[in-house]
Amino acid sequence: MTRRLGLVLPILLIIGWEIAAIIVNNPFYLPKLETVIPVLLSPFSDILGTGSLVDNALVSIERVVLGFALAAAVAIPLGIGMGRFAVLNDFFDVTLELFRPVPPLAWVPLALAWFKIGIVSIVFIIFIGAIFPILLNTVDGVRGVKNTWIEVGTTLGAGERQILTKVILPGAAPTIWTGLRVGFGISWMCVVAAEILPGPTSGLGYLIMYAYNLGQINVIIAGIIVIGLIGLAIDQGFKAVEKRWFGWRGLER
């Protein structure tokens, strides 16, 4: 029932879009559905010589996964350390808070100078976008592990290593997972920013910017829809895992 209810608004939005497009009657503000749907319905045919929607989506997903995995590999260990040891937290906190508000796009000129044109610059931009939500949630998750659990572990003779792997990590896992979920969402948002860098000739972000440079609004909207759909699908995956593995969180008291 709830699933079906969730579909109501998107359908209303689509109907509303078409009505608005007819009323406005100016495709430069709002093109009609009919100009966008053909682009979406032929996902394997070439668009403006940049390759097909599917090709571009796969390229973007690959880049995002790389940047995201790198961010997770750095953020989770660092976050556990910062959550567990106050001295680490005090050491890193100010610096991280200094960099956190900087939008990934602001790094573009430096990324190009440091990492040159190519995949490394793109992955760097996505990495910057993904690392902070994962890190903050990990710190939060580790701190949120109940003291009584740790004390019980210590009383039963667990060492620091066992406390970490048997108590803290499982206890913090749901929050870390939320961080990963948010982080992936942001990585996916960064893909447009990363793919406007010079060099790439593929990817959904590149497709949107390329269409923009040629003023092709229907292609831009098709690109936005595909980015949204893929983001939705991935988020559903994260949610499914959350429900399956971390359902206990809602039950514990």
Next chain:
Amino acid sequence: MKSVKIAATAFIALALILVLLTAGCTQSASPSGGAGNASPASSSSAPNGTVGILETSGVGPMPSLLATGQVDGYIAWQPVVEAGVESNIGQVAVYSKDLPPTGEWSNHPQNVFVVRKDFYAQNPDFVNDFSALNLAATQYINDHPQESAGIVADWLAGKQNFTYGNVSVSSVTVVSNALPTIEFTNDPSDSWKSSTSDFVQALIDIGSVNGFVKNSSDRDAVLYNFQPYQNAEAIIAAKNVTTPTPLQNTVNVGYLMAVDHSALFVAVKDWQYFNDTYGIALKPEDLTAAKPAVADFLVNGQKVATVNLVPANAGPNLMQLAATNSLQMSYVGVPPAISAIDIGTPITIAYPIDNLGSGLVVTKGAPAQDWQSFAAWAKQRSDAGQPLVIAAPGRGSIQDVMLRYALQNSGFAVTDVKV
């Protein structure tokens, strides 16, 4: 039952949003309503009044801005000039060669080929051979305009249609119409040099250039090194090219998605012709790609280097990349090249790529068929307290500079439209 209620509420909310949206859109679409806030004519001492210039980032948004009445015209490079015409949004008031002062821009420079100095010093043969390919490609465009239009439309748009609003136009038609408005030449002639110096002076006047170029006593030496051009000419004339030692590193060459850089597109796409005719070729690694990203540089059939073809949105980005050695060579507009050299980027202008090819497009049906009628229209609108707003692709771009000069020369004050 509950879900029905929620759906109904959502629908009402949506309808409200739509009404607001529609009202907003139709209002701003009314004639000259959204034309920015250029100062009224009364505040100006210029005899003919005021014209506002709106700097957009690049040319992409221009046809849309014109179609939605947010500007009264735009000055752009190709294919956006012809695209505006073909899609029935606008008409060409004047091509850049006919902008005043009379004769000043009749052969104005547009794009050049730049090379990093250290790269040329280390790989002179490679740069010379690559330049010979550029010269041959320029010749090809002039000899085979139809084939070239097909190739360029394929590179820019996969030969597909451009869609502007309700109108779909063939990219091949747009490019075919655009090519004759551009003069493709690599000859750094005296008139080209003098026109470029005018340009340098214009950039100094508007404050875009105030470093090495401005302060140098010998500006030509700072800006140019025509050796690659001279050597390339010799290679073409001798019909004989010596194979250089293969390069260890990949070479990155920058370009823009503009008709101006057609020489690169034809060289890559019809590589077989250049290979057979001149013994020099840029063979794409992916022969099926519309815009290949990697090509092998072949001399006498032997691979000399791997070349990455790096597109960017605007010339200044390319020059920034050249500054950090991310690019070794680039096709680029004259102003970004001059500005880059001015701030100390270690590049040199090796030869022109093309001249002319910009155009001033105004609203379809506007009383402007040439510069004189455009000026009369601008005066009339200024007198009526609704000065024209013209979009230009960025401060200090060749189009921006030419338009400002032309307006000032015709007795207009230019104001920057702030949005």
